[in-house]
Amino acid sequence: MKNTFIAALLALGATGIHAADPIAFQAEQIFRSSFRADNPKYWMTRLDQDEAMRLCSQYKDNPPAKVRALIEKTQQATIRYPVEGKLIGDWKEGEKLAAVGTGGHIGFIQPDPPGRVRGGNCYACHQLAKKEVAYGTIGPSLQHFGKLRGNSDEIVKYTYDKIYNSNAFTACTNMPRFGLHNWLTPEQITHIVAFLVDPESPVNKD
Numbered sequence: 522m523k524n525t526f527i528a529a530l531l532a533l534g535a536t537g538i539h540a541a542d543p544i545a546f547q548a549e550q551i552f553r554s555s556f557r558a559d560n561p562k563y564w565m566t567r568l569d570q571d572e573a574m575r576l577c578s579q580y581k582d583n584p585p586a587k588v589r590a591l592i593e594k595t596q597q598a599t600i601r602y603p604v605e606g607k608l609i610g611d612w613k614e615g616e617k618l619a620a621v622g623t624g625g626h627i628g629f630i631q632p633d634p635p636g637r638v639r640g641g642n643c644y645a646c647h648q649l650a651k652k653e654v655a656y657g658t659i660g661p662s663l664q665h666f667g668k669l670r671g672n673s674d675e676i677v678k679y680t681y682d683k684i685y686n687s688n689a690f691t692a693c694t695n696m697p698r699f700g701l702h703n704w705l706t707p708e709q710i711t712h713i714v715a716f717l718v719d720p721e722s723p724v725n726k727d
Protein backbone atom coordinates (compact mmCIF):
# COMPACT_ATOMS: atom_id res chain seq x y z
CA MET A 522 0.00 0.00 0.00
CA LYS A 523 2.72 2.43 1.04
CA ASN A 524 4.73 1.74 -2.10
CA THR A 525 1.73 2.41 -4.28
CA PHE A 526 1.22 5.66 -2.45
CA ILE A 527 4.82 6.77 -2.92
CA ALA A 528 4.82 5.71 -6.57
CA ALA A 529 1.68 7.74 -7.13
CA LEU A 530 3.26 10.76 -5.44
CA LEU A 531 6.31 10.52 -7.64
CA ALA A 532 4.00 10.39 -10.62
CA LEU A 533 2.39 13.59 -9.40
CA GLY A 534 5.76 15.25 -9.04
CA ALA A 535 5.35 15.90 -5.30
CA THR A 536 8.89 15.45 -4.00
CA GLY A 537 11.71 17.41 -2.39
CA ILE A 538 9.61 20.13 -0.73
CA HIS A 539 11.43 20.46 2.54
CA ALA A 540 14.92 20.73 1.11
CA ALA A 541 13.74 23.58 -1.08
CA ASP A 542 12.36 25.67 1.79
CA PRO A 543 14.96 26.64 4.42
CA ILE A 544 12.51 28.84 6.34
CA ALA A 545 10.06 25.97 6.72
CA PHE A 546 12.97 23.80 7.84
CA GLN A 547 14.04 26.34 10.47
CA ALA A 548 10.46 26.79 11.67
CA GLU A 549 10.18 23.05 12.12
CA GLN A 550 13.40 22.94 14.18
CA ILE A 551 12.05 25.64 16.50
CA PHE A 552 8.73 23.84 16.78
CA ARG A 553 10.46 20.56 17.68
CA SER A 554 12.74 22.13 20.26
CA SER A 555 9.72 23.58 22.08
CA PHE A 556 8.58 20.08 23.10
CA ARG A 557 10.30 17.88 25.62
CA ALA A 558 9.58 14.31 26.64
CA ASP A 559 10.72 11.83 29.28
CA ASN A 560 10.63 9.07 26.76
CA PRO A 561 11.38 10.44 23.30
CA LYS A 562 10.43 7.21 21.54
CA TYR A 563 6.99 7.19 23.11
CA TRP A 564 5.67 10.54 22.00
CA MET A 565 8.12 12.63 20.04
CA THR A 566 7.40 10.54 16.95
CA ARG A 567 4.02 12.33 16.87
CA LEU A 568 5.90 15.40 15.65
CA ASP A 569 6.89 13.53 12.49
CA GLN A 570 4.45 14.22 9.71
CA ASP A 571 2.96 11.26 7.89
CA GLU A 572 2.35 11.32 4.13
CA ALA A 573 -1.07 12.93 4.49
CA MET A 574 0.18 15.74 6.73
CA ARG A 575 3.20 16.35 4.55
CA LEU A 576 1.03 16.71 1.47
CA CYS A 577 -1.43 18.97 3.26
CA SER A 578 1.44 21.20 4.39
CA GLN A 579 2.89 21.24 0.91
CA TYR A 580 -0.40 22.33 -0.65
CA LYS A 581 -1.39 24.60 2.26
CA ASP A 582 -4.40 22.37 2.98
CA ASN A 583 -5.73 22.77 -0.52
CA PRO A 584 -4.30 19.95 -2.62
CA PRO A 585 -5.25 19.38 -6.25
CA ALA A 586 -8.11 16.90 -6.77
CA LYS A 587 -5.83 13.96 -7.59
CA VAL A 588 -3.72 14.39 -4.46
CA ARG A 589 -6.80 14.92 -2.34
CA ALA A 590 -8.37 11.70 -3.66
CA LEU A 591 -5.16 9.82 -2.97
CA ILE A 592 -4.95 11.07 0.62
CA GLU A 593 -8.60 10.21 1.28
CA LYS A 594 -8.18 6.72 -0.18
CA THR A 595 -5.09 5.88 1.87
CA GLN A 596 -6.67 7.29 5.04
CA GLN A 597 -9.85 5.28 4.42
CA ALA A 598 -7.70 2.15 4.34
CA THR A 599 -6.48 2.78 7.92
CA ILE A 600 -9.95 2.48 9.50
CA ARG A 601 -10.39 -0.44 11.92
CA TYR A 602 -13.63 -1.68 13.44
CA PRO A 603 -14.56 -3.20 16.82
CA VAL A 604 -14.15 -6.99 16.92
CA GLU A 605 -17.90 -7.61 17.37
CA GLY A 606 -18.64 -5.32 14.44
CA LYS A 607 -21.32 -3.27 16.24
CA LEU A 608 -20.83 0.42 15.49
CA ILE A 609 -23.39 1.95 17.88
CA GLY A 610 -22.55 1.84 21.58
CA ASP A 611 -24.00 3.57 24.62
CA TRP A 612 -24.76 7.28 24.21
CA LYS A 613 -24.30 7.93 27.93
CA GLU A 614 -20.69 6.75 27.70
CA GLY A 615 -20.32 8.77 24.51
CA GLU A 616 -21.62 11.89 26.23
CA LYS A 617 -18.82 11.66 28.79
CA LEU A 618 -16.13 10.90 26.23
CA ALA A 619 -17.17 13.79 23.97
CA ALA A 620 -16.74 16.24 26.86
CA VAL A 621 -13.34 15.03 28.11
CA GLY A 622 -10.25 16.67 26.69
CA THR A 623 -7.27 15.50 28.69
CA GLY A 624 -3.97 13.97 27.69
CA GLY A 625 -1.22 14.91 25.25
CA HIS A 626 -1.18 18.59 26.06
CA ILE A 627 1.28 20.80 24.24
CA GLY A 628 4.56 21.39 26.03
CA PHE A 629 5.77 18.52 28.18
CA ILE A 630 4.94 15.34 26.31
CA GLN A 631 4.57 12.35 28.60
CA PRO A 632 2.75 9.04 28.74
CA ASP A 633 -0.79 9.27 30.14
CA PRO A 634 -0.97 8.46 33.87
CA PRO A 635 -2.66 5.11 34.59
CA GLY A 636 -6.44 5.22 34.26
CA ARG A 637 -6.63 8.49 32.37
CA VAL A 638 -9.48 8.65 29.87
CA ARG A 639 -8.29 10.58 26.88
CA GLY A 640 -11.65 11.57 25.47
CA GLY A 641 -12.56 13.28 22.20
CA ASN A 642 -12.77 16.91 23.29
CA CYS A 643 -15.46 17.34 20.64
CA TYR A 644 -16.84 20.51 22.26
CA ALA A 645 -13.55 22.26 21.59
CA CYS A 646 -14.68 22.50 17.96
CA HIS A 647 -18.35 21.52 17.77
CA GLN A 648 -21.68 22.40 19.28
CA LEU A 649 -23.38 19.13 20.33
CA ALA A 650 -25.89 18.80 23.20
CA LYS A 651 -27.87 21.97 23.79
CA LYS A 652 -27.23 21.98 27.54
CA GLU A 653 -23.47 22.47 26.98
CA VAL A 654 -23.12 26.17 26.36
CA ALA A 655 -19.32 26.31 26.00
CA TYR A 656 -18.20 25.08 22.61
CA GLY A 657 -15.84 26.01 19.80
CA THR A 658 -16.85 26.74 16.24
CA ILE A 659 -13.90 25.48 14.21
CA GLY A 660 -16.14 22.60 13.11
CA PRO A 661 -19.82 22.71 12.10
CA SER A 662 -22.57 22.39 14.72
CA LEU A 663 -23.50 18.75 15.31
CA GLN A 664 -26.63 19.58 17.27
CA HIS A 665 -29.56 17.36 16.11
CA PHE A 666 -27.08 15.30 14.05
CA GLY A 667 -29.17 12.11 14.32
CA LYS A 668 -32.47 13.95 14.14
CA LEU A 669 -31.47 15.47 10.82
CA ARG A 670 -29.70 12.49 9.28
CA GLY A 671 -31.29 9.47 10.93
CA ASN A 672 -29.40 6.39 12.04
CA SER A 673 -29.33 4.19 8.96
CA ASP A 674 -26.41 1.77 8.61
CA GLU A 675 -24.89 4.17 6.11
CA ILE A 676 -25.00 7.17 8.46
CA VAL A 677 -23.72 5.12 11.39
CA LYS A 678 -20.77 3.86 9.35
CA TYR A 679 -20.01 7.34 8.03
CA THR A 680 -20.06 8.77 11.57
CA TYR A 681 -17.81 6.00 12.90
CA ASP A 682 -15.37 6.36 9.99
CA LYS A 683 -15.33 10.15 10.28
CA ILE A 684 -14.37 10.02 13.96
CA TYR A 685 -11.84 7.25 13.38
CA ASN A 686 -10.08 9.07 10.57
CA SER A 687 -11.56 12.40 9.50
CA ASN A 688 -9.01 12.80 6.69
CA ALA A 689 -10.66 9.89 4.89
CA PHE A 690 -13.44 12.33 3.93
CA THR A 691 -11.78 15.74 4.03
CA ALA A 692 -8.14 15.26 3.09
CA CYS A 693 -6.73 18.23 5.01
CA THR A 694 -9.33 18.79 7.73
CA ASN A 695 -8.52 20.34 11.11
CA MET A 696 -10.33 17.50 12.86
CA PRO A 697 -7.98 15.05 14.64
CA ARG A 698 -7.76 11.40 13.54
CA PHE A 699 -8.98 9.92 16.80
CA GLY A 700 -8.90 6.21 15.91
CA LEU A 701 -5.75 6.28 13.82
CA HIS A 702 -3.78 7.82 16.68
CA ASN A 703 -5.32 5.59 19.37
CA TRP A 704 -6.80 8.64 20.98
CA LEU A 705 -10.11 6.80 21.17
CA THR A 706 -10.46 3.01 20.99
CA PRO A 707 -12.91 1.56 18.43
CA GLU A 708 -15.29 0.80 21.31
CA GLN A 709 -15.12 4.38 22.61
CA ILE A 710 -15.85 5.60 19.10
CA THR A 711 -19.03 3.47 19.01
CA HIS A 712 -20.19 5.26 22.18
CA ILE A 713 -19.62 8.67 20.62
CA VAL A 714 -21.44 7.51 17.47
CA ALA A 715 -24.41 6.66 19.73
CA PHE A 716 -24.16 10.09 21.35
CA LEU A 717 -24.53 11.62 17.87
CA VAL A 718 -27.22 9.40 16.33
CA ASP A 719 -29.31 7.86 19.16
CA PRO A 720 -32.76 9.53 19.29
CA GLU A 721 -32.54 9.47 23.12
CA SER A 722 -29.21 11.33 23.20
CA PRO A 723 -29.28 14.98 24.33
CA VAL A 724 -27.68 15.84 20.96
CA ASN A 725 -31.06 15.07 19.38
CA LYS A 726 -33.29 16.68 22.01
CA ASP A 727 -34.42 20.30 22.09
Ligand code: HEC
Pocket residue numbers: 619640641642643644645646647659660661663680683684687690691694695696697699713
Ligand atom coordinates in the same frame (compact mmCIF):
# COMPACT_ATOMS: atom_id res chain seq x y z
C1 HEC B 1 -9.81 20.58 16.41
C2 HEC B 1 -11.19 20.68 16.03
C3 HEC B 1 -12.06 19.47 16.01
C4 HEC B 1 -12.26 18.54 16.99
C5 HEC B 1 -11.58 18.43 18.35
C6 HEC B 1 -13.29 17.66 16.51
N1 HEC B 1 -13.69 18.04 15.26
FE1 HEC B 1 -15.17 17.19 14.16
N2 HEC B 1 -14.79 18.50 12.63
C7 HEC B 1 -13.91 19.54 12.69
C8 HEC B 1 -13.97 20.28 11.44
C9 HEC B 1 -13.15 21.51 11.10
C10 HEC B 1 -14.94 19.66 10.65
C11 HEC B 1 -15.40 20.09 9.23
C12 HEC B 1 -14.43 19.64 8.19
C13 HEC B 1 -14.49 18.15 8.03
O1 HEC B 1 -15.55 17.61 7.62
O2 HEC B 1 -13.51 17.48 8.36
C14 HEC B 1 -15.44 18.53 11.42
C15 HEC B 1 -16.41 17.65 10.97
C16 HEC B 1 -17.00 16.67 11.75
C17 HEC B 1 -18.08 15.80 11.32
C18 HEC B 1 -18.71 15.78 9.95
C19 HEC B 1 -19.92 16.68 9.96
C20 HEC B 1 -20.81 16.48 8.76
O3 HEC B 1 -21.55 17.43 8.44
O4 HEC B 1 -20.84 15.38 8.18
C21 HEC B 1 -18.40 14.99 12.37
C22 HEC B 1 -19.45 13.92 12.42
C23 HEC B 1 -17.51 15.36 13.46
N3 HEC B 1 -16.69 16.38 13.04
C24 HEC B 1 -17.54 14.77 14.71
C25 HEC B 1 -16.62 15.05 15.72
C26 HEC B 1 -16.61 14.35 17.00
C27 HEC B 1 -17.62 13.32 17.42
C28 HEC B 1 -15.56 14.86 17.71
C29 HEC B 1 -15.05 14.41 19.05
C30 HEC B 1 -14.69 12.99 19.13
C31 HEC B 1 -14.91 15.87 16.87
N4 HEC B 1 -15.60 15.96 15.69
C32 HEC B 1 -13.81 16.61 17.24
C33 HEC B 1 -13.07 19.85 13.73
C34 HEC B 1 -12.97 19.13 14.92
